[in-house]
Amino acid sequence: MKHRHKVAYSLISLIGFNLISTLAAFDPAMAAPTPKAIATLPRTPDKSVNCEILVVGGGLSGVATAYEGLLAGRTVCLTEITDWLGGQISSQGTSALDERPTQRALKFYSRGYLELRNRIGRKYGKLNPGDCWVSESCFLPRDAHAILTDMLKDAEKQGKGKLQWFPNTVIKDLEIAADGKIINSAIAIQHQPPKGAPPLNTFTLSQSIEDSYSYENSSRFTKTILRFLPKEAKGDAPKWYVVDASETGEIIALADVPYRLGIDARSYLEPSASSTNNDPYCPQGFTYTFAMEATKEPQPQAMPPFYLQYAPYFSYELTRLANFDLVFTYRRIWSPTKGKPAKFGGVSFTAPTLGDISMQNWTWGNDYRPGTAQDNLIYSRQQLQSTGQLNPGGWMGGLRTETLRKAEENALSFYYWLVAGTTDSKLGEGVKQQQSNNRFVSGLNSPMGTVHGLSKYPYMREARRIIGRPSWGQSGGFGIWEIDISRRDYNDQYYSKTLPEDMYRRLRAAVAGLEAISVIEGKVPPDKAMRRTRSTIFPDAVGIGHYAIDFHPCMVNSPPEAPGNTERPGERRGAGQAYPFQIALRAMIPQKIDNLLVGGKSIATSHIAAAAYRVHSFEWSSGAAAGTVASFAIKNAIAPYQLVDDLPKQEPQLEALKRLLQQNGNPTAFPDTSIFNENWDNWR
Template identity: 80%
Template sequence: MKRKNLLITVLITTFITPYAAFAKPPRYVDKTYKCDILVVGGGLSGVATAYEGLLAGKTVCLTEITDWLGGQISAQGTSALDERPTQRQKQFYSRGYLELRNRIQRKYGKLNPGDCWVSDSCFLPRDAHNVMGQMLKDAEREGKGKLQWFPNTVIKELEISKDGKIINNAIAIQHQPVKNTPPLNTFPLSQTIEDAYRYENSPRFTKSIIRFVAKQSQRNAPNWYVVDASETGEIVALADVPYRLGIDARSYLEPSSSSATNDPYCTQGFTYTFAMEATQEPQPQTMPPFYPVYAPYFSYELKRLANFDLVFTYRRIWSPKQGQPTRFGGVNFTAPTPGDISMQNWTWGNDYRPGTAQDNLIYTRQQLQATGQLKPGGWMGGLRTEALAKGEEKALAYYYWLVAGTTDSQLGEGVKQPQPNNRFLRGFKSPMGTVHGLSKYPYMREGRRIIGRPSWGQPEGFGIWEIDISRRNYNDEYYRQTLPLAMYRQLKAALSGLEATAVIGGQISPDQAMRRTRSTIFPDAVGIGHYAIDFHPCMEKSPPEAPGNRERPGERRGAGLAYPFQIALRAMIPQKIDNLIVGGKSIATSHIAAAAYRVHSFEWSAGAAAGTVTAYALKNNIAPYQLVDDLPKIEPQLLSLQKLLQQNGNPTAFPDTSIFNQNWEDWR
């Protein structure tokens, strides 16, 4: 009874007074750890950073809010590798990502134990955590580095030098369950996240206060580095360096933007994934009390997708017995059989897509100020707890819709049929490793994105934009009618290469200019990626599950195919702070470009770059910004870094990348 009352109290505190009390000042530091590289976030980018840092012989401190390594493919449950056919066929990936794929194959005896059709590799999230843990141990031994792993740990404060250029130390909080209370992963994130960021012990958690400092003594260049590999750009926000969030204003660089002005509240939807198992017999299905709130939202979305078996096998992560070959909507797959396990991640299902100032998940800088999170000791993770809770409810409601629902918000009545021969998987031994059955952390598609330092051609700060990667045909009548003539000329000039000056000057009509058929080539490339510009847009009104609500108009215009692209070092270097490097989804991309720069192999490549760059900077007594501050002039040490990356099996360019090779149409 006491435990039940405590849970009720926590829920009331969570939903009614989420910021009633801010964290107290540090009581004391329990232990100090010395690092060459502090990596914040144990997702794919963070693991890749640690992997390369360890191989380079560095001492790496790695923190993670959950207790699993791997982010997308473990704690977030999206254990289906997003890859493009040509890159996969050529196996053109970072060495660590190739090793990850190889180890998954060795683990199961095949790369796709789920026999899913969305990917060539779908597998169990728990196994991803174990595989990456062993990879880091092997890298530690091979490179003679040292790994210090801190699960269940969040960064609470940064101590920054008086000139604002160096993070001198970071204060973290690690939590463990109080004796004789429920273990970790019993409660969903919305019920524990605020407790995790408070210094004081609670009825649920005991806390250890940790300080991270540089291992090396002071010198001319930074003596240690902090890498923000978090899912939402936590350190970017906490350090208060310039960044963007949500939609960028329409411009010649971002011509498909859905808004003429910036809109920081509309980010891509986030998803609590879950696993369900096909059964021989019908199972009892209990309607969640909140189901009617979300039921008007759910849909198969398109007629060609309106088939339960197709949706079940889309991200099937375990299939011990192969079913009968089946085809629906032009897709070939094998039918589910009892014992098959499916992971659910569906736009008109368990995606939660807030897009207004009343319900956005990732707080803007203004919202952080208003809630006191930028004050000393006030940081609470920068997320709206209520949005997390609603996302959790919606995921549970979506499962009930899949097995018992008969409505469809987009396709009407008579399409959706009950599917009772399934059960929701819960427990510590379940694929998600949680008592509640949801992923430990939501799958995040977009976070805060830094604005790089002023650079030639981008004096207001470097960024990677839509036109740098998109295959879109900008001769579409929409662009002629929507963009002002001067902006349209800029767009066509930016895409025309050598004819740019003539287009801008009016000597050549914008429609006569030849368009390149490749992505922008960056002289400071340190990694690669390839994926379509894939949108899960925010909803137009609040709350997102409201009956009749629709996606933000125009958000999908930027979606479509992309050319193979590069990761520029300038996109990883924030303004103001010299020993902060960004890896993962918070690099300097636009809202539209970020929709491609977010998948598994890209995250690994960005992390591999971050680990290599920081180790190189420490060895050569140089700050990363000094590698690119004279561009477009030749930077000898930048060339040396790029050579090192390539020698280590971390490509910085796709085959035949050259200003003279204009034809990348064969890359699919």
């Protein structure tokens, strides 16, 4: 058995790592950031706060980081731009857990995610109080925040850690050491309404975000300036760790470490890419969710003044989806009375009943999908430079406020279309019928917790994604790519005809599994090589995920809602099923800075891989890994990059870390993961 394990490790080193040396396609300008000095503050910070782990972003990844840090006895500071914990399932409103059937049936998740699911079940007496059909768990966003708050309190008590929670707080500036390797401190701004001002969550994000990042007090907000500093630790390793768990990769942009955004250039690693060049302006669409309630009587429906601008975009999309009850129950998050069985387009569901509440998140509806340099939401590095946001004190969140505003208008218009619209941009006349027995749900006590009724923050499907450090097999920087996870059959003639001959050969070798060497040596023709039937196995795996590669492509023209606009051609080619996959530690370690870790949607994935690495359980698993890695690094006085810098050689401390994760109930691999196991057909 020992001999077989050595052979397996050797083969993993050669094959599971991506056998062929690659230069990852990225913008060279991103590879040479300069050390960042902190700006002169308008006044002395109001408060200094010491942390062992500073977590930026209170979404699922950030909460999971804090959860594991607290269980390990660490002092954790957690910041969040909104006042709710949970991100996707709370402040972003997508409280419908995206899960795969096999993983769900086996309950093969991180311990914290399992606890979250259990507490949802206990809260309502069942896991699916909304009786939705997209998931086995749809629930109210406001309850998710309360559940996660209790989970962190319990973890703090159990692990004897200390949680310092800072809602309504943004990071404004970083002090980075002269050698560029360590974040020494972070400056943050916390905001609260002054006496007599409207309460929090009165204004939409587009109305308040610029104020949130400004040091000056305003009629809306009184500001508290915070300075986060490390808590002393032994040894020469970093004294603390900063974890970027933000929704858009704010800290990696502010720290100016190398990253990608949007489409990656077509390569043998990303053969289904829709472009031969990088395109930072075409990430996936984002969505302001909202809630609507079924009523007994018809409700007055006021047309928004901007409705006609957005109406040409809206559609049920497909004939088999062109049914209001089907769409309403898709992500129904509350159903006090079980409706009668119904069926449409091959989908079974229960009909809406009085008092049902539905959350809307629809591609040809409240998705907003800009794809040009004139309207993209997440600013590229070049745009950040040109707008001064990379200057000391210049950071304003890295988002285009105007695009946030238009996405808010688009969402409000979509509600009106659902209840009063009679047009359909893709299916033509006579399909869309009015549904006036519904009301838009808003108010501080509503499911979204806002006066305006939209989610506090948009649901982000894609963010800035770091380029990992140069690694064996990926000298341009480590990344997880399409071919690492996709079930796609690359025998499709598209690839042999579209890709250059050398690129096609490298593709077939890279997915050939145990036959890779024979393909490279020319002993086996590329089109005769057996396709491996599993994802890439990473020796530094620290977490897991499983979901389909699911695309909401950007639109070709600006603005996205322009009549006749179409999705970017070829973007959906990469979509499809994926094998159960792993989270490599190298994907969480940025270049340049040694005490920065990355979780959530900003880990080192490609544009296509990111379409699968974005759902709820993955975010939790990546956060659990980040919290564990940070605590392990502090305890052992070792920087995370030192755990993987000798790969493909064995790394004893890396193995100790992986054992710790597994002992704590945070899986790093799916059952029976092995280069010898090619039987993954049952994992769906």
